[in-house]
Amino acid sequence: MFSKRILSAAVLVAAGGAALLVHAQGTARNEPILPLPDAVTDVEPAKVKLGGKLFADPRFSADGSVSCQSCHLPHAGGADPRRHSVSAFGKVRPLNSPTIFNVRYNTVGLNWTGRTKDLDAQIKGSVGNADTMAHDWGKVIQVLAQDQAIASEFKAAFGGDNPVNQANASEAIVAFEKSLVTPSRFDDWLKGKDSAITAQEKAGYEKFKAYGCVACHNGINVGGNSFMKMGLTGNYFADREKKGRGAEVDVDKGKFAVSKKEEDMYVFRVPSLRNVALTAPYFHDGAVPTLDEAIDLMGRFQLGREIPPADRQDIAAFLNALGGKQLEQSAKR
Ligand code: HEC
Ligand code: HEC
Known part of the structure; x- marks a missing residue:
């Protein structure tokens, strides 16, 4: 299949x-963000x-x-x-x-x-x-x-x-x-088709840019093209432990576990956000079960911002529009 x-x-x-x-x-x-090819x-x-x-x-x-x-x-x-x-x-x-x-x-x-x-x-x-x-x-x-x-x-x-x-x-x-390439409605929009995404998805994209998510998640894969520390503006791992989702382990050190260089501590590849609405749970540790919470935590730990629910919903709508059209169709069947 x-x-x-x-x-x-x-x-x-x-x-x-x-x-x-x-x-x-x-x-x-x-x-x-650059479009994927149609095929x-x-x-x-x-x-x-x-x-x-x-x-x-x-x-x-x-x-x-x-x-x-x-x-x-x-x-x-x-x-x-x-x-x-x-x-x-x-x-x-x-x-x-x-x-x-x-x-x-x-x-x-x-x-x-x-x-x-x-x-x-x-x-x-x-x-x-x-x-x-x-x-x-x-x-x-x-x-x-x-x-x-x-x-x-x-x-x-x-x-x-x-x-x-x-x-x-x-x-x-x-x-x-x-x-395995999954062009989305957002790619159609990028290629010039205005009606390809909804007003809310468009608003979400504007907020994705305005909050600064796009500084790390950009390019053809909306990520996958740079490395960044997890927890630039706070300690993600302490927060995880407090929530009962596990104390820090070796793989949490990210690139440091491979390179042993101090500057690589907690550094991960910025992941692609294509199809991200389908790929729960989130982050390298799979510790975060919902997309809404992942967006909140990104605001808090990468940008030092609390994202109000209305903005978060718009951003989530935008991330949904990054789902491959073939996958959207098969989900409807
Ligand atoms: C400073 C760079 C940076 C910024 C800014 C940033 N991210 Fe991220 N993002 C990352 C990194 C690094 C990870 C991977 C962290 C990990 O796995 O521990 C990640 C992971 C994610 C994930 C989980 C993806 C997956 O497959 O598990 C989502 C969703 C996400 N980011 C959305 C956002 C949103 C929305 C914003 C803006 C509110 C944002 N990011 C801002 C660097 C960034
Ligand atoms: C037991 C689960 C498991 C199986 C089986 C598995 N993978 Fe993976 N795969 C993972 C995990 C976990 C990672 C991330 C590993 C890491 O970051 O060190 C990964 C990473 C990858 C990546 C890199 C993706 C990226 O964006 O960087 C590719 C490609 C991949 N696997 C292909 C394969 C292929 C081909 C096979 C069969 C030969 C396979 N995987 C079998 C769990 C699995």
């Missing part, structure tokens, strides 16, 4: 032979299709208990509705899964700390990672090669004598991930 719905756009465009480049679209408005045209449909199957295949985990999709769910905006996702062998890490949608536009590196360079590096490391699949690429390939149906899809996508190998499997998964 995951692969099929998202696939259609890529397949249609490829079939039409369009040679548009993904970044070729300009913006009709001069805004700090992805730089990935091959056969690889995307295979990659979608592999992404949902639990044979990638050592105990067969989880696939990539177990923690990056389509109906949860490509993220995980559980506060902390559960890896192979039931291991839990105190982190909330980030969304897999639009991941190609997270330009300062992947994961909450940006420690992984790009999608190629991510897939290389994640199969053997004890915190995810706890498996071994060699064994995964062995099992896949014995599966006639999958083997023939590898053959169709890559050709050659031994198409079932790590390089091709990785390439297929990365092609799939790159195809």
Whole structure:
């Protein structure tokens, strides 16, 4: 289901032979947020299709208990509705899964700390990672090669004598991930269509800019392009503990846990806000269950402002308009 719905756009465009480049679209408005392309045209449909199957295949985990999709769910905006996702062998890490949608536009590196360079590096490391699949690429390939149906899809996508190998499997998964792009009504507005968003969503966007949210959440992914300290104007972690949501742990140190540099203490990649209405719970720790509270806390701990409810509602309406149109439609069905 995951692969099929998202696939259609890529397949249609490829079939039409369009040679548009993904970044070729300009913006009709001069805004700090840039529009997504209407469709992805730089990935091959056969690889995307295979990659979608592999992404949902639990044979990638050592105990067969989880696939990539177990923690990056389509109906949860490509993220995980559980506060902390559960890896192979039931291991839990105190982190909330980030969304897999639009991941190609997270330009300062992947994961909450940006420690992984790009999608190629991510897939290389994640199969053997004890915190995810706890498996071994060699064994995964062995099992896949014995599966006639999958083997023939590898053959169709890559050709050659031994198409079932790590390089091709990785390439297929990365092609799939790159195809997961979710243009929204707000993108239509950015491209010049005035009626694409409601008056309240527009008012919310103006407030998003006026409060200064846009200083950190900007660019094509409304985030994903810079690092910032969590708690610029107050101690988020003390507040969390006071609310009974857990004392500070190692991953809360953010980039510091990776670099050991003092200036990286509590620094995280500013996350994308695309589809954010679907990706609860919020923040790297998944400690905040609702979007309303996440907006309040951002006001308090990043901007030093209390946001009155009317403004918060408008901002939430704007964030809703960042939801992918395909996802909005499937939710209505
Ligand atoms: C047990 C849950 C779990 C599974 C299974 C899982 N992931 Fe993730 N994924 C996460 C978490 C948690 C993070 C953030 C890790 C961090 O910040 O250190 C993440 C991060 C990512 C990112 C980076 C996203 C970003 O915006 O930076 C990508 C890409 C990704 N995963 C792809 C995959 C693929 C491909 C697989 C299957 C091979 C997979 N994941 C399996 C939980 C999971
Ligand atoms: C100074 C930079 C900065 C400003 C200003 C800022 N944010 Fe953030 N935002 C971040 C960072 C960093 C995170 C990730 C924090 C974490 O995970 O611990 C974040 C996370 C979020 C999240 C949670 C996303 C997720 O996937 O979990 C939402 C929602 C959000 N911000 C909305 C806003 C809104 C609305 C405003 C304005 C009221 C705002 N932000 C202002 C840096 C900023």
